[in-house]
Amino acid sequence: MTATTSTLHPLDPLTAAEIDRVRTVLTEAGRCGESTRYASVLPLEPPKAEVRAHRPGQPCTRRAQAVLLDVRTGGCAEATIDLIAGTLLSHRELDVEHRPYGQPAVLIEEYDRCADLVKADPRWQQAMARRGITDTTHAFVAPLAPGFFDRPDERGRRLLRGLTFLREHTEDSPWAHPVEGLLATVDLIAGEVIELDDAGEVPVPYRHGNFDPASVGPARTSLKPLEISQPEGPSFRVRGSEVEWESWRLRVGFNPREGLTLHQVSFTEDGEPRPVLYRASIAEMVVPYGDPAPWRRWISYFDAGEYLLGKNANSLKLGCDCLGVIHYLDAVVAGDHGEPVVIPQAICLHEEDHGILWKHTNVLTGAVETRRSRRLVISFFTTIGNYDYGFYWYFYLDGRIELEVKATGVVFCGAAHPGTESPYATEIAPGLMAPVHQHLFCARLDMEVAGQRNSVEEIDVLGVPVGPDNPYGNAFTTRTTPLRRESEAARPADPAAGRVWRVFSPDSRGELGRPRGYQLVPRPGPTLLARPEAAVHQRATFATRHLWVTRYSEDERFPAGDYPNQHAGGAGLPAWTAADRDLTGTDLVLWHVFGPTHVPRPEDWPVMPVDTCGFTLKPVGFCDRNPALDLPAPGCHPSAKEDS
Template sequence: MGSIIDNIKQKASTIINKFTGHHPLDPLTTSEIAKAVSIIRETKGQLGYNAVTIAEPKKVEVLAWLADPEHAPKPARQAEVVAIDKTGAIWDGIVDLASGKLLQWEKLDGVQPLITMEDLIETDRVVKADPKVIEQCGILGIPASDMHKVHADPWTIGFDSRFGNTTRLQQALMYYRPNPDDCQYAFPLDFCPIVNTETKEVIHIDIPEVRRPLNKIPSNYNPKDIESDGTGYRTDIKPLHVTQPQGVSFAITGREISWQNFKVHVGFNYKEGIVLNNITYNDKGVVRPLFYRLSLAEMVVPYGNPEMWHYRKHAFDLGEYGGGYMTNELALGCDCLGEIHYLDAFFVNRAGDPVTIKNAICVHEEDAGILFKHTDFRDNSVIVTRGRKLILSHIFTAANYEYCVYWIFHQDGTIQLEIKLTGILNTYAMAPDEDTKGWGTQVHPGVNAHNHEHLFCLRIDPQIDGQSNTIFQVDATMGPGEVGSAENHYGNAFFAQKTKYSTVTEAIADYNGDTSRTWDIANTNKLHPVSGKPVSYKLVSREVPRLLIKDGGLVHKRAGFARHAVHVTKYKDGQIYPAGRHVPQSSGDPSLGLPEWIAANPSESIDNTDVVLWHTFGLVHFPAPEDFPVMPAEPMSLLLRPRHFFLRNPALDVPPSFCSTPSMVANPGLKEKVVDAADKLSRLAFGGGARRGDCCD
């Protein structure tokens, strides 16, 4: 009888959940995390938890539910679990939250899970208490009584053939902080302990053959030091207020945001941070799909000093630490300015308890400058329309660096990704007059900042008017025919050379600035009624340095996704992380992620099918003194722009800031009436900031 009642309750719960409750791609709540842990404890006992996150449903199931939520089955809520047992063994599991069953439980060999914030904090404690570390500090002139002033930046070890990947390890980059408010990166130490994360002990210390002295000169950025340095803070900055008296123009239902014809579901996980799902655009009543999933899926920061242990400095900040785990709690007026809506993030700690990061995601609008404008010199007619943008952002701190990630939606249908790099340079000690050999720069007396790259991998899962898409490489190309020829007499012809990627091997491509190379994500089954070209979104990305690691080098093997600017694969559930699912201490033999997926079927067709475009972009950083002691934010950006997608400019219906047509110029009475109407629209759109007759550039 009890089982019958339980079945009835389960069916009733399923029916209710079909129309209410969570979106299938919502992050797990704290109660769901707790439930997943309790289910595992019932059968597996006490474990250490590395991650408990949403197990994303199969794409076909989500699409079916989105198309017909009243009749299609709602995808099950499942949790993906990474756990560590008392022996240090790693386990992957899948928990079905509705049925309370453990669906999958697999022991993993030869891999290590990411390093959590708890791991980092514990390693800092372990290092400072170790006698061998205390001895090395003493050699540099730091007494044992000052060990509370010594700090470690724990990093994953990358890969070191001396230790392999059977033991979970970290390397500790060492610093000294003479006074509580000092910038520790001005006092780098010249040795590097290796720590066993599970046993919590220092197993080795790398020491250079030539020792570097401890710097004695501070370089600080805290208010007390700035105010006392002889000049103090600037006093000529007047207040700037950002207000929206009538509130915001976006609406949030659960984790789905509607704004200016866009609709997007905002997910979040411990590795990627923000994940944007099912982005659509309402084109005059027709809801058109754009992208099924957008995320920063991986990144690598290789350093350019080949000397001992510095070669290990190549952090995969998402795959080895987790952009979600390292996310900041944002503060109004500091990280975000204006009328703000925040979304929280939920994770698990080692003990299995839910943890909340408040204000992890900031949602707000900003003025975007001129959206479009034209002035006719013949009759002084003019129209100018200011734009607005919606920004979804999060900021994560990876030891010394801050990464500010902004997903930006524009009124013309463009989607922009902007990343700002700030924080503090990774530094190393140097002797007076030491030759940096070009691998670094002395940014402060006794402080060497090594050359490095920041390479990000954007995962684009498109649905441009449907799931069948094709990728084209587009190059600005000179027309055929020599100067003086009949077909190109003046030599001025040029055109867009489009190259279709038909197989995954053909789609391995690099950026070419000489041809202003871009990539079209096209639906070849649907042609624009005027241009006759396939509807598409264009990837416009100009900051695309090559991986400056030689073929066969450690980073070249481990970060296979970064060898080229573009890869394209056929969509497969579970293929999310381009450097592999478990990145720490991978050797690169074999190369995981993208290289193995492509090698498995190098001739696989990607023509007119469900595809994923992987794009690696970033910057090369040659440090300079202006970057120290804290680095001014350096931005980089890319665009996904509609091309042949809309019938004409989709932003024509944005109210103008000022308009004076030829007939208005010729007829002052008509001008007064039309300007009055435009004034009302401007006041509605800009909160009274625009006045009749003003031209708000």
Template sequence: MSTLAPEPVPTAAPHPLDPLTVDELAVVVRVLRSDSRVTEDARFWGVALDEHHARVAGPQDTRRARAVVLCPSVRRAYEVDVELGEKPQSTAWRGLDVRSPGCSSEEARQAAAVCRADPRFREALALRGIHDVSLVMVDPESIGGFEPPEYAGRRLTWGSVWHRTSEDDNGYARPVQGVVPLIDMESMEVLYVEDHGVVPLSEESGVFAAGTVPERAGLRPLEVVQPDGPSFAVTGRRIDWQGWSLRVGFSHREGLVLHDLTFDAAGKGPRQVIRRAAVNEMYVPYFDTASTQYRKNFFDWGEYGAGPLTNSLALGCDCLGVIQYFDAAVLGGDGVPRLIPNAICLHEEDDGILWKHHDGRTGRTEVRRSRRLIISAFATVANYDYGFYWSLYQDGSVMLEIKMTGILSATGVAEDEETPYARRVAPNVAVTNHQHHFAVRLDMAVDGPSNRLVEVTAEHEPDPALDPYGNAARTVLRPIRTESEGARRTDPSRALHWRVENTEARNRMGEPTAYRLHVENTAVLPVREDSVCARRAPFVGRQLWATAYDSARRFVAGEYPNQAEPGADGVHKWQEENRSLDGTDLVLWATVGSHHFPRPEEWPVMPVAKARLRLEPDGFFDRNPALDVPAPVSCHTPSPTAPDHCCG
């Protein structure tokens, strides 16, 4: 049974870091449309809260936002600063390359419509026996690195094409191989249509809706019951739970954002851990030479935006237990704000054993069960669905778990065709090897803003005189003092991980207070260095980057990766400044990676695959901070061999 938590305690005024509301988004659009530079056919690519201003502004200062507006008829685009409040106004206009803004869902639908209306596109479909174009799906895909030279300077996309046999069909199960329209996204015209030859369409159904196959028997209800309600408290968008305090944010580019994570152990007062945490970018490259595959390399956040792609979650389906939802406001490409109800889920879960010891001499057992608080959201990027689960634990640990599901992006193949770079999952259907890279931005604040990064490895004792038995191993600490050293690789063979230390605070052993970072899932690009995907996303070549905080450097791949010159901006360029990382406002950019070898068991819908990143206190506390977690309540009748509580 899942139920809604009590309504959050309201606040008198919004917190400076609260996400923009539907009303505020509407105000921004009104301000922009009232300016003569904005044309009637204007389109929009997101409005974001100016978070840096929100943190440094005084209590009387108004909120600020940053908007991106495109004016196709005059081939101009702008990034605009807008001041909200009693007298909303724009305060700065910066011209953009017209190709830079990402693609909105509204533009994607428009581009698909112009393809379906194009005679050349219809002719290519007719050669494949497709005459009802209303059942044809076209996903406009980013073209970065593959722009035809004859269309230099134009805002382009190419279309991947799919066919449904009915309105309820799973179109992604029937790729239309070989048909590739190229679309000008400003004029919304099809420039040309590539046709690489007819490949038979799959005739196998890919429908997986309830009732499609006979249901498995014997599954009985499993209820999550919290009769006294949840252990968390929500005030506005602030959450308090088991010593943790944080704020829930949301942005157009990143979707779910966490602000100001602090931990209070045993009521000694809150201590800072992380100032800001979010999945900052997602890069998905495909590794195939097929005509409908070789161009696939996407910055899903920088070219589309996680915010507008965020799902509304359903009670009892996406989360179980006593649930608190947070709504989110987003701006469509047409300039119409909308609310995503239940965009973010907050709930608790049992997480097994927290700590335990059985005393064989006395027969007594002490055990505590772990509970975790989860803040989650789901985003759907065309065929794929991604869940982002931030978990807080009673021992002060933090984990991000990314869940990958949805439908694989397939290619059509002939019966006798070899598929060296893909795997067949159904008749006439294969799925290309590909990767998912998630760049996680962590603005660290371990016991305050004066932090440094230290790399930790296990290494054998090199001096035989000190190691007569050959089994001595040292913990080797290497401080990363400047940005030129801040591009790091993982190495499980040496138990490599990283510590974020406070340069001033010490624990009772005299060591710096710190948090430990593990990037549990990683992937390395298996491609040539001169390939488009390697040049477009240099950040995936390392599992961790460290930089000093800069309010102007918000995104790991650069502010506007869409059709940008490969490698022209991003964390790898910022490091050339070689700023100090010793006792600074430290930003970590961790790359969680997954190499996807497709499996037939992932078709026609993919069971969840997971990738994780984990932070845990490392000398931040003087001893186990979860000693005060209550013992489990009685679960059986006492007896001479069973003490009076279930774990005693």
């Protein structure tokens, strides 16, 4: 087997042939057998200098990292493969039996294994019978990442915890029928339930939570058709993984852990392309729950590091997930056995009208100039258990970049006696309690603003004290604080001060002589609300600040460390920033934490309307003037009609 090199770019996603080659190399090297599973196969990007020097058609470095699990012994290893030479570059055993522990991500096959082990356990069967549940044919045991609590009986073991839900039939939504007070802890390697907690006499909520057409009833007929037409096709061009649209040029990547990734993003003004981002992704997200009940106090899912956002990506459908003239890209990931798995239409590219971009009416002459905005949308959706997440990168004609995350799906629930009041949960249907929780995303933004050397500063707005310079008290101004070292750059947002963070180039200046820059404009919510004594606080320290800035290092990829599953904590950002590296005029990475704190509502049931969060990157002195001045004036479409 040979890998194709002539048509590949160093940053292209792994191909099916390359994933096959990973398995072949490891097999021939005697590093995998029948009990070997592939927790992940990730591309390893070449050094930046090599990527920048690459030209189309040239050979390029192609490497992959495979994380292996022996499901018979529990042994874990990390291997690096040269995909061009077909050789094993390195192989090291992972120490999962000693502090700080850590385990590879959950396998797809372990979902069923966990459920089967729980349902076969006599204690679980007795617990169900005690509740009067004798038909468990359609019972569903949710396989849930266990967290880490340093219990002697759990150290070094590969675990999942299982909460039980009922279904009346195969298509019934299980999330509406939680079996409260029943929790199983499963050792996946030993193949046994090592602990089963059974307490409480709470009845299982009876009302169904189905929302398919047959359950909801006839659909409304009042909405008239809304059609999007681009008779001449879209304005963007796609060649392999490279995308060009108006002034933007970038590459699209995908891997099983982060899902969609963006690379070498540049914006052109007056014929000069300037870099903005070297790489952007959602590197981690944590979902901590705020319910102290024994059945939920341990819940804190790391949906990228424990479950793999990309491996659980959806195949998107025209007319449902995407409207307009769509260009889809397939994704390829490795299955549990190392086989390539194609996810058709995993990434969606399209254009959207976005209202007014700029407008002015001359009050002296009555002349009106209006230009409409549109944006390029690059998106994917993933389903992790009960929740669905859409990640939408927007590129605008005026140089802005926006990330919007859309959270939807089904809220995770427990049960209580109908009418129960709780400070930690909302009753959203009779006896159905939805706990408070957070969705905290961490974007990794490898900046390259107008050059490879960048600096960063924090900008607040504030009022000026009354005095000789402000005798009437009306003045306000900005305060700029350089963030010179990593110890200074773990920062909270401050909406009252309009706080933004500006990344700028000391080597590139605009027409007015000032450094070209981009601002990170947050849409902040609460950071991690768990107390410092909580286990999740140690494991998700990255989520305790809205911003971290680090000096670029090739092996610093994930803010909670490489193996957050069952990890004791302290890895990732807190460990890296302890070095307190200099951040002035160097290669910088911004890590931005954002996301909703969800206090559920009855309106979130049985399926949650989209809840959005995100941030904006805005040019500040990057361009010499409004870069969208040359847009054509809008014309009237022949089919346009005014509503009379």
